[in-house]
Amino acid sequence: MKGWILYKTAQSSLSPEAYEIHRFIDVAKKKGIEIEVVCPDQFDLVVTREDRKSILLDGKTVPLPDFLLPRMGAGTSYFGMAVIRHLERLGVYTVNSAQCIDTVKDKLYSQQILAENNLPVPRTMLGKYPIDDELVEKYLKFPLVVKTLSGSMGKGVFLCESKSQFNDLMGLIHVTNPKLNIILQEFIETSRGKDLRVFVVGGRPIACIERSSSDNNFKANFSRGGQVTELAMTPEIKWLATETAKLFGLEIAGIDLLFDGRHFKVCEANSSPGFKGIESCCDIDVADEIYNFIKIRLGRFED
Template identity: 30%
Template sequence: MNIVILSRNTNLYSTERLIEEGEKRGHQIEVIDPLKCDLIIEKEKPTIFYKDRYLDYVDAIIPRIGASVTFFGCAVVRQFEMMNVFTSVTSDAIIRSRDKLRSFQRLSKAGIGMPKTVFTNYSRDIEKVLSHVGGTPVIIKLLEGTQGLGVVLAETKNAAESVLEAFNGLQARALVQEFIAEAKGADIRALVVDGHVVGAMKRQGKEGEFRSNLHRGGSAEIIKLNEAEIKVAMNAARALKLPVCGVDILQSARGPLLLEVNSTPGLEGIEKATGKNIAKSIITYIERNKH
């Protein structure tokens, strides 16, 4: 098969591993920068031109689209879909998952437990907003934030007011979410491929840090999920129609709570923490489903 990885950097761990496992299984793997693609839209013959050639020989794609290039990156994925090329994650699913508000609405409708969350249209009545999530401390998240950026812990009403006023002043939309103290700065990342959890790790934020993201200095270790946690991960992937995704879960006194779903999860942390060959799982998923 001719498999294209849509990535802006060939040297990223995740991209390198997908190349390695794909070639091991006899596929032709090519890395293409989505931002350098020209989309040619014409009647009955959508095509993509890249550097000096038409990409009309591609069998399957693996999108590794960064949050900052979601709009054009997803347009490229959609163009491949129009050309009947199989994709490990659809453009619609990536867009859905990147919109935190939209994805939370879908996930709550699917009956998945989450920390209480409030979204308002630049509300001035901050006290009312805080009361909806049980008062301070609260987590305030930018709708567009990623990798722990744009996530603030406000421990007091005054702090929450300051942060929300700053975000409102910048016209940046934010969610207010209850703080789950018993999680103690840790969360679980479960990697789902084709409806199954293929690896899970527990990430612990560094001392004094409530965010557990690994590139913020957190640490990770392998964890065996209980049935409730597996169910949350699988249901979240199904609700957002993401065959390949990372599902972040908090362990709380009232059971597992969904934190976020990532449509292009990095492989380095989870492969190193679990010793599992996640890249191979993604390649074999494509083999099973590419008709």
């Protein structure tokens, strides 16, 4: 079985910090899977009816893989998305699909989908200029969270504790990038500095961790130095994670949940979730779980 991992850099340029990619490479060797890490810049796409000759890797026509594993998430560029769509059109099994990646990249659209299907989410507004801070305060109150429409690992997320702080941030954004699309979101106080990450593979939650800030920051991302501990999944946690992944069509997903008193709200879904934090405190091999799922989907039980 042969697979490509679509990443921001090629295999020859991988940094030691690319934990998940190195794990995929190491586990693939143990399972006898031929894996290659490729980046969008290596591809050329040709619109032609000669399907197998319509995609070039490093300027050459090469045998296509059995599967593609995109690992760029919210950072997937237009060209990266075009590569994924093209390989899908050629019949390469892709985990996750271009449509799913594109959907969860847009944080407002994904919140609309969740709300439409009656899943608990923080109240959310699309920011537009000029900002009506009275309207914002009426519907969201302060403090509130300001997010860029696309982002990951806690980047592009700010907490405004007061109206004056909010207006200062809006003024800065307006001066530096008036076309920036942002969303404004209710701040869930009971989840300050902590949240849950549930890892879902093939519709099955396989692990759950609680992430907590180590520097009194309201964000708890492991990539930002947050602490992680394994958490036993309740039926509510399992249901929210499973339903969220299902709504977005994600076969591999990292579902982030916020503590809302004794219950939870869905914060967001990630199409290319990291799993260093999960493997650091849970007795689970995430890369192995993902490869086993891919084998089942491809019917490669004998491999």
